Amino acid sequence: AIAAIAISGITRSQVLVDAASQPVAPAILWNDTRASETLPALAARCPPDHPETAGLNAFHPLARLFWLKSMHPDHFARVRHVLDPKDYLNLRLTGIAASDPVSLARLLAATAPAPSGMTLPDAAGLPATLLPALREPVSVMGRVLATHTGALSRLAAVPVITMANDTWASVVGLGAMRPGFGYNLSGTTEVLGLVSADPAMAEGLLTVDWREGLTQLGGPSQSGGDTLAWLLSLLGAADQNATETLNALLAAPREADPVIFLPYLQGERVPYWDAALRGALVGLNRRHRAVDLAYAVMEGVGFLNRIVLERAEAATGCPVSEIRFGGGGAANPRWSQIKADILNRSIAVVEHGEVGLLGAAITAFTAIGRLGSLAEAQARLVRVRRVYAPEAQSHAKYDRLFALFRDTEAALAPISRKLAGWRGNERA
DSSP: OOEEEEOOOSSSSEEEEEETTTTOOOOBOOOOOOOTTTTHHHHHSTTTTTTTTGGTTTTTTTHHHHHHHHHHHHHTOOOEEEOHHHHHHHHHHSOEEEOOOOTHHHHHHHOOOOTTTTOHHHHHHHOGGGEEOOOOOSEEEEETTTTGGGGGGTTTOOOEEEOOHHHHHHHHTTTOOSTTTTTESSSEEEEEEEEESSSSTTTEEEEEETTTTOEEEEEESSHHHHHHHHHHHHOOOOTTTHHHHHHHHHOOOOOOOOOEEOBBBBBBOOTTTTTOOOOOEEEETTOOOOOHHHHHHHHHHHHHHHHHHHHHHHHHHHOOOOEEESGGGGHHHHHHHHHHHHHTEEEEESSOOOOHOOOOOOOOHHHTTSSSSSHHHHHOOEEEEEEEOOOOHHHHHHHHHEEEEEEEHHHHHHHHHHHTTTTHHHHO
């Protein structure tokens, strides 16, 4: 028997539905940067004393809605609610349009009035009704309608859990939704953050009330497993088994001279929020081979993790001794060890490979009363499989390379922005 349905996934994506609960246009996905076209016009309208104004960028949901209103007013005129993908599926199952304050945290923050009295939706000319009803993630938001046909008819009256976004669900599945824990999710993109009982702020990082008396400080990047997929496609290995191909690459001997990789192939979200950043391989020589590029990509992502970790720990004043590591990247022992050495923190990989799935199950069982609380459920159901401890010699080497990574970022960022504007200049 199916006890409950808990859906999560694809955070920071917007599904726009009309009054009949039908999609108005294709969803705006997490990596979409089209809002950069209208961002200056939006920024000019928003009150500078609003806390969310400084964080407006091409990835912000308010900026995306303003872009849609400016560029496709016919579509925007039909929009009734902005939902996360999991909310849309819940809507289809239950007929209820609702979300949670974790998934829609940035839009929710924008609706708060500035000291001057204006909200950001007001400033942007967006209706406040775009936000659906918000409910706690650990709650039953409705039940499956009896009007579904086919296989879905067997789910009639099954409770549907509100849930939160995929990062939140995965952190629950890692057992890291507890004060003092760090987490790193390595899927298509990377997410790294710290969980604490006291809110803190840091430049470029997201402070989000994760409910249950907890706050996370960190957020999602644009790089991760997809960056390795790009490298494999570049090497002509896109159609092969990615895990086997990568392991074969990493088994080859490395060149002594390192390569620095800037992983900004799609701009960057945390901690820079800059759609104009571009990737780079620096330090190439004739002796470098595919193995050196593979390590450089993994190290580049690890260095970006370190920037986020350092900012978060400095803001919270609470260094973490262990980081729970999940997602596809956690299945690679070399990447786990690289992260431990770069971050100088123990990296703990849990037994359950699909941590988002486990987190959804934990949330569902808690919401329907089978388990007492998220903290209790995590302590009972999450088990650590292996801990990767940092190696002092490797960390010392990465310390030196990290300093060069930061120098490379600073030197190439202005060139990145010029390259990002190249096509516009060509048209002009």
